[in-house]
Amino acid sequence: MAEVLVFVDHTGGAVRKPTLELLTLARRIGEPVALALGDGAGDTVRTLAEHGAVRVLTHQAPEYAEYLVVPEVDALQAACAQVSPAAVLVPSSAEGKEIAARLALRIGSGVITDAVDLVAGEDGPVATQSVFAASYTTTSRVSKGTPVITVKPNSVAVEAVPAAGAVEALNVTFSAQATGTRITGRTPRVSTGRPELTEAAIVVAGGRGVNGAENFAVIEALADSLGAAVGASRAAVDAGWYPHTSQVGQTGKTVSPQLYVAAGISGAIQHRAGMQTSKTIVAINKDPEAPIFDLVDYGVVGDLFEVVPRLTEEVRARKG
Amino acid sequence: MSLRIVVCAKYVPDAIGDRHFTEDLTVDRDDVDGLLSELDEYAVEQALRIKESADAEITVVTVGPQDAEEALRKALSMGADKAIHVADDDLRGTDVMGTSLVLAKAVEKAGYDLVICGMASTDGTMGVLPALLAERLGVPQATLLSEMSVEGGVVNGRRDGDAATEWLRASLPAVVSVTDQSGEARYPSFKGIMAAKKKPVTSWDLSDLDIGAEEVGLEGAWTTVESAAECPARPVGTVVRDEGKGSKHLAAFLAERTFV
Ligand SMILES: Cc1cc2nc3c(=O)[nH]c(=O)nc-3n(C[C@H](O)[C@H](O)[C@H](O)COP(=O)(O)OP(=O)(O)OC[C@H]3O[C@@H](n4cnc5c(N)ncnc54)[C@H](O)[C@@H]3O)c2cc1C
Numbered sequence: 112m113a114e115v116l117v118f119v120d121h122t123g124g125a126v127r128k129p130t131l132e133l134l135t136l137a138r139r140i141g142e143p144v145a146l147a148l149g150d151g152a153g154d155t156v157r158t159l160a161e162h163g164a165v166r167v168l169t170h171q172a173p174e175y176a177e178y179l180v181v182p183e184v185d186a187l188q189a190a191c192a193q194v195s196p197a198a199v200l201v202p203s204s205a206e207g208k209e210i211a212a213r214l215a216l217r218i219g220s221g222v223i224t225d226a227v228d229l230v231a232g233e234d235g236p237v238a239t240q241s242v243f244a245a246s247y248t249t250t251s252r253v254s255k256g257t258p259v260i261t262v263k264p265n266s267v268a269v270e271a272v273p274a275a276g277a278v279e280a281l282n283v284t285f286s287a288q289a290t291g292t293r294i295t296g297r298t299p300r301v302s303t304g305r306p307e308l309t310e311a312a313i314v315v316a317g318g319r320g321v322n323g324a325e326n327f328a329v330i331e332a333l334a335d336s337l338g339a340a341v342g343a344s345r346a347a348v349d350a351g352w353y354p355h356t357s358q359v360g361q362t363g364k365t366v367s368p369q370l371y372v373a374a375g376i377s378g379a380i381q382h383r384a385g386m387q388t389s390k391t392i393v394a395i396n397k398d399p400e401a402p403i404f405d406l407v408d409y410g411v412v413g414d415l416f417e418v419v420p421r422l423t424e425e426v427r428a429r430k431g
Numbered sequence: 432m433s434l435r436i437v438v439c440a441k442y443v444p445d446a447i448g449d450r451h452f453t454e455d456l457t458v459d460r461d462d463v464d465g466l467l468s469e470l471d472e473y474a475v476e477q478a479l480r481i482k483e484s485a486d487a488e489i490t491v492v493t494v495g496p497q498d499a500e501e502a503l504r505k506a507l508s509m510g511a512d513k514a515i516h517v518a519d520d521d522l523r524g525t526d527v528m529g530t531s532l533v534l535a536k537a538v539e540k541a542g543y544d545l546v547i548c549g550m551a552s553t554d555g556t557m558g559v560l561p562a563l564l565a566e567r568l569g570v571p572q573a574t575l576l577s578e579m580s581v582e583g584g585v586v587n588g589r590r591d592g593d594a595a596t597e598w599l600r601a602s603l604p605a606v607v608s609v610t611d612q613s614g615e616a617r618y619p620s621f622k623g624i625m626a627a628k629k630k631p632v633t634s635w636d637l638s639d640l641d642i643g644a645e646e647v648g649l650e651g652a653w654t655t656v657e658s659a660a661e662c663p664a665r666p667v668g669t670v671v672r673d674e675g676k677g678s679k680h681l682a683a684f685l686a687e688r689t690f691v
């Protein structure tokens with residue numbers, strides 16, 4: 112059976128959920144072979160095996176932490192040479208996309224980024240993408256070389272399927288370009304204790320209407336009552352009220368939760384681009400003409416400072 | 432010698448307008464209003480800021496149809512010195528691999544120490560072209576910078592990633608891309624708009640760059656779009672006025688959908 116190479120995104124051995132989604136999707140095309148790099152690569156094996164990886168290629172070297180992108184491209188290229196995969200799947204993070212694109216160019220393959228679904232097709236895997244601020248859905252495939260495809264988080268429900276997960280050390284010779292861009296410092300993101308924005312089942316987001324960093328406590332309280340992640344519009348981020356890592360939209364994160372609650376957000380096209388595919392959308396906005404109301408399943412025209420705290424109380428009461 | 436900065440800027444369909452596909456499933460670039468991609472304004476801005484404190488010359492390059500000259504004029508009116516427009520009928524339908532080939536050849540022909548790109552084009556939103564350009568040129572990539580500076584032949588920058596914020600350093604020549612967090616782009620002044628009219632725009636076609644027609648265009652693309660369908664509009668939902676009961680209604684709705 113054909114093998115599909117999956118690039119593993121992990122922090123110190125903890126595999127991030129999008130990688131498990133890739134393993135699930137990979138099994139639609141062939142047998143998943145995972146590639147884990149850097150510190151903790153060996154610690155990923157158990158989880159990867161539990162989710163269908165027949166083999167896990169690992170390689171450790173300081174270069175992965177000290178230099179940007181190219182060491183990973185070198186390793187992925189070496190893995191391709193060893194595995195001769197039917198396709199290469201990479202998580203659609205900013206870094207993942209860059210790694211995938213450079214790999215594709217090197218091995219003479221086309222690249223598809225930001226797939227939201229993937230199925231086997233007669234002429235190779237067919238990827239679904241959501242384009243033009245989620246107003247169109249396209250299907251595409253790679254027509255030259257080994258398909259290299261990056262897949263967005265939340266594209267499929269993770270299935271646990273045990274497989275051998277045989278560990279193999281990979282040999283990697285770094286290219287001259289590998290040490291071109293040095294990472295001179297790194298501050299890991301501190302966890303908020305809330306669910307990861309792109310992976311959360313519920314997202315509560317605040318915009319310019321929240322009117323101040325301290326007022327975001329109102330949004331956070333509702334989020335916590337629902338067990339949700341907190342998002343923000345660019346206006347709120349630009350004003351310095353909430354960190355950019357929480358921005359939803361074209362130049363922030365794309366989210367596709369079961370429930371999206373927008374409070375004090377007008378619903379500009381660039382914001383919609385990041386949340387339009389949410390299953391249920393709820394908005395609280397004092398302007399009845401706000402474009403966000405075109406998207407909602409349920410909307411309340413009103414002052415968020417009245418509605419949101421009371422809603423938080425209601426939710427808490429119902430949950431007991 | 433002055434620092435040669437090349438800014439890559441794309442002419443894109445306006446996101447606020449009606450964006451759609453043509454019959455051969457390429458993005459319609461003819462029947463729609465276009466503009467300089469807002470995200471590339473940040474690249475022009477960073478180039479201008481470098482020039483404020485160093486001896487530098489800024490060339491803007493675009494690959495795109497005839498109307499793409501509008502994007503170049505905008506960048507020139509912001510303060511760039513000159514522009515290059517790569518246009519050729521055979522470029523229609525070129526994918527990112529082809530575009531990166533054309534830009535790499537154009538940038539090399541123009542001569543560069545530093546290439547500055549936007550973080551992503553607002554139509555394709557791939558965000559991979561800068562990395563591909565670095566791969567093709569064989570120079571360092573310092574991409575997705577939310578802060579950057581150039582000094583003594585070295586570029587330093589801050590990259591805000593999902594898992595961490597990283598500080599990067601690379602020697603010139605290099606390719607960088609900057610995010611919309613890197614600093615507000617300036618508006619062209621009246622003087623700038625007038626001056627831009629007299630600034631040179633060089634036109635190149637594929638033969639000027641020694642690129643064969645079969646390497647680009649829809650035929651030369653390494654990916655194929657098989658279908659494009661407009662998403663159905665979301666069903667019309669319920670909108671109520673608060674009048675004191677809004678939160679109660681909302682809670683009931685969330686309970687009905689089993690979120691609480
Ligand atoms: C290239 C580009 C990329 C962009 N990327 C993004 C992106 O990734 N994400 C993003 O969000 N935006 C993005 N934008 C910006 C986008 O165009 C909008 O400017 C932005 O989304 C507006 O944020 P907002 O809805 O919070 O603010 P506004 O549009 O100002 O809306 C605020 C809303 O709050 C309501 N309000 C005010 N007070 C209250 C109250 N007390 N109670 C209830 N409602 C209240 C108002 O009625 C209004 O509708 C981008 C723009 C460009 C050009």
Ligand SMILES: Nc1ncnc2c1ncn2[C@@H]1O[C@H](COP(=O)(O)O)[C@@H](O)[C@H]1O
Pocket residue numbers: 439440441442468470471474492493494495527530534547548549550551552553555556557558559560561
């Ligand atoms: N046709 C083009 N002409 C000039 N620059 C481009 C073109 N396409 C992409 N770019 C540059 O590459 C960046 C990323 O584009 P993309 O990978 O297409 O999202 C853009 O912000 C531009 O700086």
